[in-house]
Amino acid sequence: MGETGRTRRRRRTREETEADLLDAARRLLQRDGVLAGVNLREIATEAGVNHGQIYQYFGTRQALLRAAAADLVERQTADRDGHWELPFAERRQAMFRHRLDDPELVQLEALLALDGDDGFSPFPRFTQTRQSLERDMGEGSLPKGTDAVAAHVMTAAAQMGYVIFREAYARDTGIPLEELDERAARAFARMVAGLTTPSPEQEPTE
Numbered sequence: 542m543g544e545t546g547r548t549r550r551r552r553r554t555r556e557e558t559e560a561d562l563l564d565a566a567r568r569l570l571q572r573d574g575v576l577a578g579v580n581l582r583e584i585a586t587e588a589g590v591n592h593g594q595i596y597q598y599f600g601t602r603q604a605l606l607r608a609a610a611a612d613l614v615e616r617q618t619a620d621r622d623g624h625w626e627l628p629f630a631e632r633r634q635a636m637f638r639h640r641l642d643d644p645e646l647v648q649l650e651a652l653l654a655l656d657g658d659d660g661f662s663p664f665p666r667f668t669q670t671r672q673s674l675e676r677d678m679g680e681g682s683l684p685k686g687t688d689a690v691a692a693h694v695m696t697a698a699a700q701m702g703y704v705i706f707r708e709a710y711a712r713d714t715g716i717p718l719e720e721l722d723e724r725a726a727r728a729f730a731r732m733v734a735g736l737t738t739p740s741p742e743q744e745p746t747e
Contacts, residue, residue: 553590559598561588566609570649581605603653607660610649625673628682629689630733632673633696637729640704641722647704663697684739692736699729 553561565587569580581602585592599605624635640647653661664670674689676682683689703710703725711718 555598558588558590558594561590562595562598562605563609563612564588566605567613570609570613570645603656604660606649607653610646610653610661613646613649625669628680629674629677629692630682630730630737633693633700633733634726634730636697637700637703637726640700641707641726644704644707647701651701651705663701683737687736696729696733696736699732703729 562584565584569584569587581595582592584605585595595602595605599608624632627635650661650663654663670693671690674683674693678685678687678689683692707721707725708718710716711721714721716724
């Protein structure tokens, strides 16, 4: 039989299909927002695959969302790799600004955590974080005796909590959202400064 003039579509590998599904899920999450819900059939259509392949490759809707969230976090972490070298206070303030720029990702992380997803990781690069915290302690960016991990955890909690509720905070206080973001950023900077300032018992003695 001769050529029909139609080009036969190349069969995608499993890795390519998974990547297409993740890319589709990420685009739809960014387009519609986390709280709008995720339609798996729409993701499949967007990715150009059969709906059943989502379950074949990811098993559950939750697993696909977790993978999409991890993909988003990884992509954005790669974009800000230089922040690891900043001192503690500058690093935490930069992260606060980053989370303000991408509230949908923070909401997605919160939903996965509230859903009891044991596979969800709020600190996907904690090994690198720990190295930065150890450097902070060694260089004096954090005072001697500081619980560096707890300082990291609590500043992360403050960042994420504000970002999740910021629109409601703005409504209740009557403060325009953009103004509230700036005021919150200044308050957060003061909170972080408190962590980096030695208390009297931490001051070096002669």
